[in-house]
Amino acid sequence: MLNVRSVFWLQRRWKSGGKKRWNVLQNKKNNCDRAIDSFDDFYGSVYGTRWKNMRAALLTRHKYIAMVNNFGNTEQTCSMLETDGAINMKSLINLAQERLRGTDPATEGQGQNRYEIDDKLDALLRKQQEREVASIYPSAGEDGASVQMPQQLKYDNVEAKEKTQSESKDFKQSLTKALENDVKLDEHRLVDPQFGTGGLYEYMPAHSIKGMEDWVAESEHYKYYQTSADFPLRIEPETLFHYPEHLALYTYEMGNCSDFKAPKKCLTGVSSHFMMDGASTLPPLFLQVQPGEKVLDACASPGGKSLLLLQTLHLDKLVCNDIQESRVNRVRRLMQEFLFDYKQRLAAKHLIFSQSDARNLDEYQQYDKILVDVPCTTDRHVVMEQDNNIFKPSRIKERLRIPELQSDILANCLRLLRPGGSLVYSTCSLSPIQNDGVVHMALQKVFIEHGITATIKDLSRQAELFSDVFKFEHPKGLKYGQMVIPYLPANFGPMYFSKITRNV
Amino acid sequence: MLRKLLFNTQIVLRQQKKLQCTRNLAAKAAAPKILEPVHIEEAIKLEPTLSIYTPELWRRAHETFQNHGLETVNFLRIVTANPTVLRRTPERIISSLEIWRACQFGETLLHLLLTKYPELLDVSDSHELLSHVGFLKSRVSTNKNVWKLLMNSPDLLAQSEKSIEEKVDYIMDVMRIEVPELVKSSGLSMSLEELRCRHEFLVRLGLFKPRAPKADPDEPTTNHKLYQITDTSEKTFATKICHVTLPEFEAFKDLHAREIERKTRKRKEEEDFSDDEE
Numbered sequence: 001m002l003n004v005r006s007v008f009w010l011q012r013r014w015k016s017g018g019k020k021r022w023n024v025l026q027n028k029k030n031n032c033d034r035a036i037d038s039f040d041d042f043y044g045s046v047y048g049t050r051w052k053n054m055r056a057a058l059l060t061r062h063k064y065i066a067m068v069n070n071f072g073n074t075e076q077t078c079s080m081l082e083t084d085g086a087i088n089m090k091s092l093i094n095l096a097q098e099r100l101r102g103t104d105p106a107t108e109g110q111g112q113n114r115y116e117i118d119d120k121l122d123a124l125l126r127k128q129q130e131r132e133v134a135s136i137y138p139s140a141g142e143d144g145a146s147v148q149m150p151q152q153l154k155y156d157n158v159e160a161k162e163k164t165q166s167e168s169k170d171f172k173q174s175l176t177k178a179l180e181n182d183v184k185l186d187e188h189r190l191v192d193p194q195f196g197t198g199g200l201y202e203y204m205p206a207h208s209i210k211g212m213e214d215w216v217a218e219s220e221h222y223k224y225y226q227t228s229a230d231f232p233l234r235i236e237p238e239t240l241f242h243y244p245e246h247l248a249l250y251t252y253e254m255g256n257c258s259d260f261k262a263p264k265k266c267l268t269g270v271s272s273h274f275m276m277d278g279a280s281t282l283p284p285l286f287l288q289v290q291p292g293e294k295v296l297d298a299c300a301s302p303g304g305k306s307l308l309l310l311q312t313l314h315l316d317k318l319v320c321n322d323i324q325e326s327r328v329n330r331v332r333r334l335m336q337e338f339l340f341d342y343k344q345r346l347a348a349k350h351l352i353f354s355q356s357d358a359r360n361l362d363e364y365q366q367y368d369k370i371l372v373d374v375p376c377t378t379d380r381h382v383v384m385e386q387d388n389n390i391f392k393p394s395r396i397k398e399r400l401r402i403p404e405l406q407s408d409i410l411a412n413c414l415r416l417l418r419p420g421g422s423l424v425y426s427t428c429s430l431s432p433i434q435n436d437g438v439v440h441m442a443l444q445k446v447f448i449e450h451g452i453t454a455t456i457k458d459l460s461r462q463a464e465l466f467s468d469v470f471k472f473e474h475p476k477g478l479k480y481g482q483m484v485i486p487y488l489p490a491n492f493g494p495m496y497f498s499k500i501t502r503n504v
Numbered sequence: 505m506l507r508k509l510l511f512n513t514q515i516v517l518r519q520q521k522k523l524q525c526t527r528n529l530a531a532k533a534a535a536p537k538i539l540e541p542v543h544i545e546e547a548i549k550l551e552p553t554l555s556i557y558t559p560e561l562w563r564r565a566h567e568t569f570q571n572h573g574l575e576t577v578n579f580l581r582i583v584t585a586n587p588t589v590l591r592r593t594p595e596r597i598i599s600s601l602e603i604w605r606a607c608q609f610g611e612t613l614l615h616l617l618l619t620k621y622p623e624l625l626d627v628s629d630s631h632e633l634l635s636h637v638g639f640l641k642s643r644v645s646t647n648k649n650v651w652k653l654l655m656n657s658p659d660l661l662a663q664s665e666k667s668i669e670e671k672v673d674y675i676m677d678v679m680r681i682e683v684p685e686l687v688k689s690s691g692l693s694m695s696l697e698e699l700r701c702r703h704e705f706l707v708r709l710g711l712f713k714p715r716a717p718k719a720d721p722d723e724p725t726t727n728h729k730l731y732q733i734t735d736t737s738e739k740t741f742a743t744k745i746c747h748v749t750l751p752e753f754e755a756f757k758d759l760h761a762r763e764i765e766r767k768t769r770k771r772k773e774e775e776d777f778s779d780d781e782e
């Protein structure tokens with residue numbers, strides 16, 4: 001009974017109770033705190049008072065939608081979900097369609113608040129730049145020099161100018177104050193010992209700081225949002241929307257936060273249903289895949305959106321691409337779990353996995369439809385989870401340059417589309433820079449470099465069909481797309497999506 | 505409140521009517537010292553169950569209370585709110601008054617407390633009361649603060665020490681609210697779950713930032729006061745304090761309860777697991 005192997009010696013330490021030190025009580029700032037602070041600052045100025053409602057929703061667990069697996073015991077699963085009180089999304093859409101048929105299409109258009117958000121971001125960029133200048137040159141703020149700062153200069157120029165200003169003012173002040181200021185300046189120019197003191201004698205241009213050559217200012221990030229359009233762009237309303245006949249999505253009504261039952265194994269050996277963030281169902285739905293089309297999911301992992309495309313039973317060929325092996329494997333596992341004819345599909349090349357950077361795919365003009373669900377700050381993830389958090393201090397460069405990556409991916413995907421084909425760009429971020437800003441940048445880039453023009457499809461009429469389930473951004477400050485915003489009774493999203501058709 | 509006010513004015517009005525029938529006119533108009541039939545009539549109107557008691561019982565109880573410094577008006581408030589007091593023997597009334605006196609709130613404050621919550625006279629176990637009051641005092645430091653607490657939430661006497669301890673710990677350690685603010689609210693009447701839910705909601709909205717442990721206590725905060733958080737109805741709390749719609753708060757309550765449940769379940773499982781190991 002009591003053999004040696006089953007006896008474990010566990011050392012345990014019991015901390016004595018009593019009062020803890022105050023610095024223990026005041027917990028250290030972690031990645032999530034950093035993320036929420038940054039959002040408070042950024043989204044607070046973009047969304048105003050509405051941000052706090054979104055904040056509470058982001059910090060609370062999100063709501064799921066259950067997607068019934070058509071390759072399992074479909075009817076049985078549907079009836080199980082229905083007895084729990086879930087509603088089929090299809091019936092909700094049909095109801096909304098009937099309701100909207102009588103009314104005229106909304107003529108208000110998208111433009112009313114369009115320029116408001118531009119102004120807000122402009123102000124934010126200026127504020128951030130001022131703050132950075134103040135952190136590098138504390139004396140500048142005291143002198144009131146920052147007030148005179150030019151508004152739209154490049155960061156480097158601003159820095160250079162500030163420096164000359166603060167230096168030229170020094171001689172006016174008393175000697176002691178000047179000395180104090182010098183000490184302050186010195187502190188911020190400390191040279192990291194790893195570069196060696198020898199580096200001090202190298203020539204440095206007046207606008208950069210030794211040891212901080214590759215330092216990225218936070219304000220760089222906000223500069224990705226441009227407003228000048230120097231490429232032809234048409235925005236036209238999307239006319240058609242068909243809800244896929246065979247797709248069964250189940251959700252609870254707004255305000256009902258019940259959970260779904262866990263998936264079961266079906267007779268065919270696959271799981272009965274898949275649970276995903278409800279807002280993730282919208283981009284593949286609006287892609288409107290028709291039978292016989294060739295589709296690419298450019299950033300497929302974890303695979304929920306690809307699976308939804310397969311569940312419509314329309315697909316001829318689906319390519320799931322992702323950058324890392326581990327992420328591709330994750331999609332592979334998911335497909336194995338949900339498709340009983342996984343091997344046949346794989347053999348017949350109906351389902352292809354590819355592992356490559358979406359920026360380097362080069363099957364130009366091959367695809368009818370592309371789903372571009374780019375890597376983003378994943379707002380819900382970063383405020384909740386410590387792991388794989390992009391607000392980790394060491395990932396700052398990666399984070400600030402995300403818009404660049406996103407627009408490169410989107411631009412490349414536009415090239416992969418055959419003329420007349422369309423793609424849906426989506427992110428799960430509230431940031432206007434990663435949403436409209438990136439769409440703008442990518443369209444600009446493909447026009448300048450490859451002469452490709454595109455049409456933005458306005459989905460606002462279609463989004464109205466889903467207004468019983470999701471809370472959409474309204475009044476709309478978005479130029480090119482729609483956004484589901486987190487809202488406690490319907491805690492989906494955030495999810496931005498924009499449909500772009502390549503012109504013939 | 506309205507009822508008390510009405511009752512007072514009625515008494516005064518009746519007294520003025522019957523002025524000529526009484527002997528010490530001036531004295532009674534100012535502060536009635538003697539129980540009159542008209543008082544009893546009024547009291548019975550407010551609380552019909554009082555009609556079964558004989559005038560002798562009325563007189564006896566009134567005398568007892570008067571001997572202990574409670575005025576007729578206060579006596580009438582007490583009996584209308586807690587009619588069984590009349591039935592008690594003077595000894596019993598005196599003993600319960602003595603029990604309360606032992607808490608050392610001071611005569612005036614004690615009378616205010618007993619007039620506000622006459623049910624407190626039902627307390628009979630002096631040992632239990634004293635130990636409970638002692639426990640409260642250990643958390644809020646003075647007798648006066650204990651009195652303030654009881655004035656705001658008399659149900660504290662019926663709560664277990666453990667549950668009070670949990671709530672006080674939560675308010676002081678997690679919300680970082682100090683005693684003076686705590687005793688001004690009826691936050692302790694609320695269940696810990698509800699308190700935590702309201703606090704957590706404010707935190708997630710970004711409207712409540714806990715003070716730094718070493719912050720200067722005089723430094724003003726933008727946080728809402730505890731009484732604003734706890735002494736409001738759900739609708740007022742959602743719309744006036746949090747500035748959100750009621751459905752949002754209700755959804756949050758539901759989600760938060762599920763979250764707590766998930767967490768406790770997880771913790772339990774972990775504990776079970778570690779027990780297995782040992």
